Amino acid sequence: TLGRGDTSDGTVVQLAADSAANEAVDDINDALHDAGMPGDITVDVLPVSSDTAQQQYSQWLTAGLERPSLLRMDCGWTIPFILREQVANLDEELPDLASSVKENYFEASVSTATGPGGALHGVPLFSDFGLTLYRKDLVEDAGFDPSGWATGPRSWERFAEVVQEAQSGADTEYGYTFQAAVYEGLSCCTFNEWMASWGGSYFGARENLLRNVGERPVTVDAEPTVRAARMARSFLEGPDGESALDSIAGPLSPRAVLQWEEDSSLAAFTNGDAVAHRNWPYSVLEAGAEEAFGEDLGVMPMPFGVQPGEAEFDGMGGSVSALGGWHVTLNPNARHPEAAKEVLRAMSSDSFYLTLMELIGYVPPKPDLLDSREARDVDVVGRYVDTLKFAGEHALPRPSTVVWPIQSPRISQQVSSTLSGDRTPAAAMSELNGLLERIENNAVQEGS
Amino acid sequence: MGNVTLENLIKRYEDVTAVDDVSLDVRDGEFVTLVGPSGCGKSTTLEMIAGLTKPTSGTVTIAGREVTDLPPKDRGIAMVFQNIALFPHMDVHDNISFGLRLRDFDDDEIDRRVERAAGTVQMEGMLDRMPDELSGGQRQRVAIARAIVRDPEVFLMDEPLANLDAALRVHMRTELQRLHKELDATIVYVTHDQEEAMTMSNRLAVMNEGKVQQFARPLECYNQPANAFVAGFIGSPSMNFFDGEIDADGVRTGSFHVGFDPARFDLSPGREVTLGIRPEDLALPDGTDGLTDPTDPFPATVDVVEPVGDEVFVYFVLEGDGPEDELLVSAPPDPDLTEEMAGTSHDLRLDRACVHLFDAETGEAILHGLDGDADRGEATGPGDAAGATGSAGIEGTRETEPN
């Protein structure tokens, strides 16, 4: 290999993660050693692109490769690996750690790393939640008082009103921006949040989301889902738009959102073109930086449609943040399993989570830790830990079962087609319902 | 040991038979020329000897070894191609030395040999020209140099001098002959040039339509052609032919009669024959006294007189009862032979010794040289004929009586 070899002595544990982690590999090793990882172990980061990681892991694990020993997996697609028994069962490998995780971490996060039998297969590395960022200065200029918004979600009607007035007051280009390109983010998150906040659900009650494929009901044609779609039409077209929801003020959002993913939408916000914006915690770090909006950045939980009690499906309603974030799983064929376990242990220490929070802005997956002094002391993000904690507690995982990769594109297509006005929300959702049902049924046949 | 033996070689393309059962035995050190009309299969025969074209059937033996299945490089041959085929991406030096470099000769030896070969073809100054910077003749000379630089046992040359001017041809002919002697090489040569074929070869193979018509020494082909085709093909200008019929006391054509005793040659009256006589064997009216055995005179009108430097061609039209026969006489230059002669009528005579008879149907030669005097009947062959063609009976060899 062109003379570039393994230079370190001692045990090297390879961790597949993103390039950001790769850049910070020295700090990460220091933090891990501080957190009790034995000195003769070092972690080597194998950067993988988040777009391709799932596919690659699947190949590697199927082929029984020994490296990487640890894999960073999106909470959105960890479960299929668990179901295929391609990642180690931590209840067996690290029982003490497993039980501590189950006890102390955000429930939503843990649920996406847990197998059907309840066994833990991954340690959450950080959690992500959908947040609403807004321009405190503009909102205040428009005569609203945002104090208390940090943990007190607004209703969608109220939110739209505030945004519209702030927009016309400040004459920004857009009011509310979010991600609605035809991609996973639309089905897992943007639309899921809207739908759940109106009490709707892809598959009925919350407990169905991660299990019972084929037996669970498909419920996207229910009224709350259609309502969520109509709300989005109001965002784009205003209350008078075709099949829009007249209670929602608008228009607030450019058609460009239909092409936007996280980064493109965030750019419009940080440029000062929008009043409010939906995004993940990393965006807080960027928009809240001193050279951006600093203290003028407000963050609040996602607005709600109906209260939890009024929700059509169990576990829905209220402010709902889509769950993101990543777990670390253990390769069952890992080259140095014991060392890898040591790394996992160190990774789940509070000090390590806090270091990540400082270094990269990763949100610790433990509510208690978010409450701590140390967390509040962290630059920028520290200001918003209350909101983060609230969102974490109201997080909703995507239904990432084995059929989710098949379902997700169909959902984003249908949602996009109705957002763009190609089809009415009712028609699109009812067709989607049919499609999802067929996929579920098919999966049952094949699974049997 | 560079003899080349072809046995029953046949080459068929989809719808053409290019070479049709050719057998030749070229002796070691012999210079054999293939001649024949365009498309008769000469190049194809050479290519089969070289191993470039696989015969449909038949065998090729070189130096006593059957090589029918051997690749060209193992046959110990060199070849000059009719289409020249210089490698366009190499300069003259590299073209000439190609074969040597393949054989890992050392550089000095290569340069020495290339110099010599280039000298032979008078291309010394142009060793680093590319082929497209050469004239047609220069290219051909490079192709010759490429073949001779290697000193193989057998040379195959396909019209190697076609693009060269007279002086260079003469020079190259001498050089090839020198080479032939010095190297003791076997050469199979294709040319359309009569003079080249006649002067250079030990033997000629006259081909037509894929078949060998005659394989013999050049003068034998000239004097005793095996059939009408060979007679007409060898010799330039071509032999004059007349349709004739044997009668009781000779042969009659549409325009004249040649008297002889058919019985002496076992010819029965009524047999249809073709009578042939070479232009240079005919004498003009005032030269007829030199003839040994002249026929009766017959009238002819001069059509065209064409001086060609060292010869003059006189075209006559014969008067007769059949379709108008033409007759060409070639004579040495003479100030009397001018174009003004056209239209004048003369009485011509033939020398019986120079007449060739062929079967009208098969074209096979019946006899070469007649003899009008039935009294001298006991001789099978004529005596000292004044012409160069004094021999009779196709199987007879040339007998020259001392004078």
Added chain:
Amino acid sequence: MGNVTLENLIKRYEDVTAVDDVSLDVRDGEFVTLVGPSGCGKSTTLEMIAGLTKPTSGTVTIAGREVTDLPPKDRGIAMVFQNIALFPHMDVHDNISFGLRLRDFDDDEIDRRVERAAGTVQMEGMLDRMPDELSGGQRQRVAIARAIVRDPEVFLMDEPLANLDAALRVHMRTELQRLHKELDATIVYVTHDQEEAMTMSNRLAVMNEGKVQQFARPLECYNQPANAFVAGFIGSPSMNFFDGEIDADGVRTGSFHVGFDPARFDLSPGREVTLGIRPEDLALPDGTDGLTDPTDPFPATVDVVEPVGDEVFVYFVLEGDGPEDELLVSAPPDPDLTEEMAGTSHDLRLDRACVHLFDAETGEAILHGLDGDADRGEATGPGDAAGATGSAGIEGTRETEPN
């Protein structure tokens, strides 16, 4: 109106001057042949007439119009290329009809013309063969057909018959001459074949090293060559040359002396000359009585006797004080001339009327035909010389006295 005028044409490549100040005036309907040694610039001249090569300087005028800058297609020419260059992706029919199709002839007309042209070159049966299925001569015939099918005003032909056998050549020659007459076309022709050049052309342009050496009627080039180069180049076998020096009563070479009165031709003794005599103008010992004005005999030894069908070449070695001179005599076939003669010694004589003198330095002709008899001094030209070359003085035209 197809006259072609070249004025001071020069073509230089990086290091070679291929054509060096050529001026020619080819009259409408004339048949002009360019001859000259390989690489002398014939093809380059044709290409400049065709417009394929841009002259370095000079102008080309065709049919009265200056065309130096005109593309080939607007010059009204057809050309046969020396390298043949058939389109490999077209069959014979399409190759021949290429130019017609460009001119939107209708299909019937095209077929008619292609048939005729193919007939002329005897390629009727092969119209749908691809070029790589043809023999060398067949390809060349297609190339000729492609040129003649179009009836342009000017034909340029570069060695069009190089690959054809004698019979076909004769046929093609006749056809080209017929075409020449019928179409009244102007033809500029390149050939290395003497006979072709002599018989077909109205005028010859003899070139050497890019320059025109003589531009005159064929027999004038033969009989009164402008310089030693032309003398040596025209005529095959080539003229015999001897270095000589004028002395008081003639010219002396290393081996013999030709007596005449130098003063009569304004030649001062001591002048160095080259003496030339054609092989066919020399008579063998027993033929010397036919000479009109023989010189003193000089001894010579027969080296080689080479019969060539209709001629016999006899190579002599002369005895003398200088370096050994060689002499070639070409004689009509004769049964006495056999190879056994080699080594025998003979006394030779020259006919003074056939001697050519050239300046030793410049090569320019001094005079053609001597006259040994000082008494007949008043005559500028010789009388009736028996040879074909009976004329004296370079400016003199051939005078034939009636006999």
Added chain:
Amino acid sequence: MATDDAGPYERWVADAIRNPGKAYRAMFVVAAGFFLLTTLFPLYWLVVLALTPEENMTDVGLLPNGFNPEAFVTVFETVPFHWYMLNSIVLGLVTTAIVLLLASIAGYVFGRLEFPGKVPLMLLLLAVSYFPPAAFLLPLFRLFTGNVSFLTLPGGTEVTSPVLFNTPGALVLPYSALFLPLSIFILTTFYGQIPDGLEKAARVEGTTRLGALFRVIMPLSAPGVATAGVLTFIAVYNEFFFGYLMTDGQAQNWAPVVWGILQFQGQYADLYNLMAAASIIGVVPVAILVVVAQERIVSGLTAGALKE
């Protein structure tokens, strides 16, 4: 004819009609200009992107919003980009060499020999390129990770395929196999057009049939060979599918340059300016290399090839 008062344009037109060469020249200039503009514009925009500071990545016009050439440096700071490039170049060269060798031989066979089964074989070869790369992936991955066993020895040990994952073999082999058909077809057409006479001459001079291929036919098809080489090299240089599945993406494991570029795809943020800078860095030297190489190959094959 142009008159004195005719405008320059009319004069030009009149001139062009008289002298069509001039019109062709003008057409040529216009065409060349058009091609240059259309091919270069997106590239120019790529440069603009590379120079635009990351935070200004909105409303990028014909000029960069701000000027930040640092991206070109950052590229090397963040990832060992030069190593990725080198990997790709090495992989490209090795693959190109293998492909040219095998395709030359096959091109010779298909272009110049007649034998039974020729057409079906060519069609079969062509069929390889009908399949999306994904169709090869699973079995190949198993093959290259030692998961395919050929036979079980009497002792019970299995002979398995070698582990090529993360080695150049895992890339060069599929690249060679998958890019072969194109080169074979290209070379078949080129070799088929070389006149027989030249091959014959070479064989008489003493080459074997293959010798004639390498000494005469290939040099004479130099433009075709060079083109096949360039197409293969660039295709390998840019190939991603196998590049990303047959290595783990680390520079020391032979990951190709596209991996390097994709390293700038973060979890949420695509660092467009860095990706743009990286691709310019990756592409320009290669394009120039390719052009220079092509001229060298052509002149090398045609002129100096045999001055050994």
Added chain:
Amino acid sequence: MAAETGSTGVQRKSGVLAGLSRRIENLSDAAFAYLLLSPMLLLIGAIAFWPLFRTFTMSLHADALYGSQQFGPFVGLDNYVALLTGDIDAQLTRPFFDLDQPFRSALTVTFIFTIASVALETVIGFGQALVLDREFRGRRWVRVAIILPWAIPIVIQGMIFFLLFQPGVSFLVEPLQNLGVFSGTPTVNSVDSTIIIIIADVWKTSAFMALLILAGLQSVDRSLYDVARVEGASTIQRFRMVTLPIVAPTVIVAMLFRTIQSMRVYGLIETVSSCSTVPSLSCLVVTTFSARQYGTAAAVAFVTAAVIALFVTVYIVGYADTESEVF
């Protein structure tokens, strides 16, 4: 006798080698051909045909969404039947074939893309090649410029065109929308995206055509042009009657491969737009593949190949008519 054997400087190869080489030279054309092809066939066999065979067997099995097995039980041709009858359309990002939505079903999108891009590329590539075939100053740099797009990785090509048509980022979107050419969000509109992808493809791969055709042009025997000029052909006629037929085999090969490549378009779509906006056949393969529906993915791959084979047949039949060097 001065035969070669006696000459100085000749090195005889070792007997074994010489014998071998002679035996090889002696083989019949067919045996020789197969011998020469064997390394190539071995490579392709192991790296292409064997995996394809495995994939084909996979296509005869059901998908396995659960468990560690890659595919489920043997189902015969069920996957193919389901695909062609539309039974599994629900599981595909877009239907395999649906005439009601030509721009949204894989087969039609693939056809539209292929025909449009190959046609444009051929014309433009030919133009570029003709420009490059002439001698002029700076030709080398023009050639660099024309080759450059071909050297751009697909990800980057996709990024350029994605950003060029990204509202908010590019200066192009608004004017185009105002002109009514494109919608405001072209990369999520199927028709707009298809056009953009065609443009992007033409931009990049015309160079492929240009390079190949250029090589073809450069190997035309120049003396044929001389003949054509004397015969009276104008520039255009020379092109049509000499150049074109002689480079035709090269152009056909180039078009053939471009067609095959276009029929498999995937990466460009995924980077400029998305598989659900512009579904191509390969998109279906990749999306089902990444959803671990290996059986279905394999079946779609083979159907894709079959469709391409049909297309290719058109070329081969058409080409066989015009006489061939290739087949």
